[in-house]
Amino acid sequence: MGRIDDAISYFNKEAELFPRQARGWSELAETYKLKRNFDSCLYYINKAIEISPDVPYYYTLKSMYYAELIGDVKKARSTLDNASVLVDPGYFINDYFYFDVLEEKYDSLIPIVADCVDSLGRSWQYSFMPNSLSAAMMCRLVGKNDLAKVYFQKAVTITSDLIKTHPDDFRIHAALGVAYAGLGEREKAISEGNTARELMPLSKDAILGNSPLEYLAVIYTQLGEQDQAIDILELLLQKPFSWTMSSTIPLYRMNYFWKPLRNNPRFQKMLQEAA
Numbered sequence: 644m645g646r647i648d649d650a651i652s653y654f655n656k657e658a659e660l661f662p663r664q665a666r667g668w669s670e671l672a673e674t675y676k677l678k679r680n681f682d683s684c685l686y687y688i689n690k691a692i693e694i695s696p697d698v699p700y701y702y703t704l705k706s707m708y709y710a711e712l713i714g715d716v717k718k719a720r721s722t723l724d725n726a727s728v729l730v731d732p733g734y735f736i737n738d739y740f741y742f743d744v745l746e747e748k749y750d751s752l753i754p755i756v757a758d759c760v761d762s763l764g765r766s767w768q769y770s771f772m773p774n775s776l777s778a779a780m781m782c783r784l785v786g787k788n789d790l791a792k793v794y795f796q797k798a799v800t801i802t803s804d805l806i807k808t809h810p811d812d813f814r815i816h817a818a819l820g821v822a823y824a825g826l827g828e829r830e831k832a833i834s835e836g837n838t839a840r841e842l843m844p845l846s847k848d849a850i851l852g853n854s855p856l857e858y859l860a861v862i863y864t865q866l867g868e869q870d871q872a873i874d875i876l877e878l879l880l881q882k883p884f885s886w887t888m889s890s891t892i893p894l895y896r897m898n899y900f901w902k903p904l905r906n907n908p909r910f911q912k913m914l915q916e917a918a
Contacts, residue, residue: 644849645845645849645850645883647674647677647678647883650674651671651674651675654667654670654671654674655671657670658671663694664694665690665691665692665694665695665698665701666691668687668688668690668691668694669687669688669691669700669701669704671683671687672684672685672686672687672688672691672704672708673704673886675687676708676712676884676886677850677883677884677885678883678884679712679884679891681708681712681713684704684708684712685705685708688701688704688705688708689705692705696729697729697730698730699726699730699731699734699735700734702722702723702726702730702735703723703734703735703738705722706719706720706722706723706735706738707719707738709722710741710742710745710893711884711889711891711893711894712884712891712893713893714892714893714894714896714897716742716745716746716897719738719742720739720742723735723738723739740752740755744898744899745894745897745898746897747897747899747902749781749784749785749899750785752781753778753781753782753785753787756774756777756778756781757778757794759774761774761775761797761801766814767814767886767887768851769814769850769851769854769885769886769887769888770814770817770818770854770857770858770887770888771802771812771814771815771817771818772818773797773798773801773802773818773822775794775795775797775798775801776794776795776798776818776821776822776825778794779791779792779793779794779795779797779798779822779825780821780825780865780899780900781899782794783825784899784902784903791825792825792826795822795825795826796822796826798818798819798821798822798825799819799822799823799826802815802818802819802822803819806819811842812842813838813839813840813842813843813851813854813855814839814854816835816836816838816839816842816855817835817836817839817854817855817858817859818858819835820832820833820834820835820836820838820839820858820859820862821836821858821861821862821865823835823862824861824862824863824865824866825865827866829866832862832865832866833859833862833866835862836855836858836859836862837859839855839858839859840852840855840856840859842855843855845882849882849883850883850885851885853879853882853883853885853888853890854885854887854888856875856878856879856882857875857879857888857889857890857900859875860872860875860876860879860900861900863875864900864901864903864904865903867903869903869904869907869909869910870909872904873904873907873909873910873913876890876895876901876910876913877913880892880917889901892914892917895910895913895914896914
């Protein structure tokens, strides 16, 4: 419903009633993340870690606050490095991969992703990103345009097949829209992006509804329609920062979704003013 402050109030009551339950403190931290409030996120996740230092998930959350809310990937890495004396470091493999992405290590990442481009990749409640689609966008950034087209087409094939059995899944329509955009098929791309928005509008879910908006911005970015993309990015900064999203100023700077916008004066101005 978008009532983030009300949610925080109830989670506070939960934590006060059960102060030795780490989960309550972590829920507070994650809810403050919706407000992009780094200090509160850090305060409450540290409480969770103090109670349950053997739970790797809490260290992942803490590392993401550093990376996504203030753009300190070095501190995010050290958070996981230090935790590895207490928990299995294998738990953090995907987190380290994500940090490599934020640090633009595309040349080393593309072969890893390309080894499994037929995979469904990242599939969350909020979004869907086939590995082939990630590889395609990274290839385009490093000038491997022919290979990028191959991967964009692979992503179209994967998502088109999925839509046949899951026609009402907004995540699949959003991913298909990005894949079409990568191939320059403007009308199909925007149509799929709008379908995703219609299936999961903000009026239906104030959190999930942000995801198809972000993917529509990716679609416009891939199509080279930068003003339309930036319009959406400005709007997203006024909305809750949802999980698996990239709508913070640090992520606008670091996430590969938005690298094609880096030289746009309006995009640069947005980053400077928001900071």
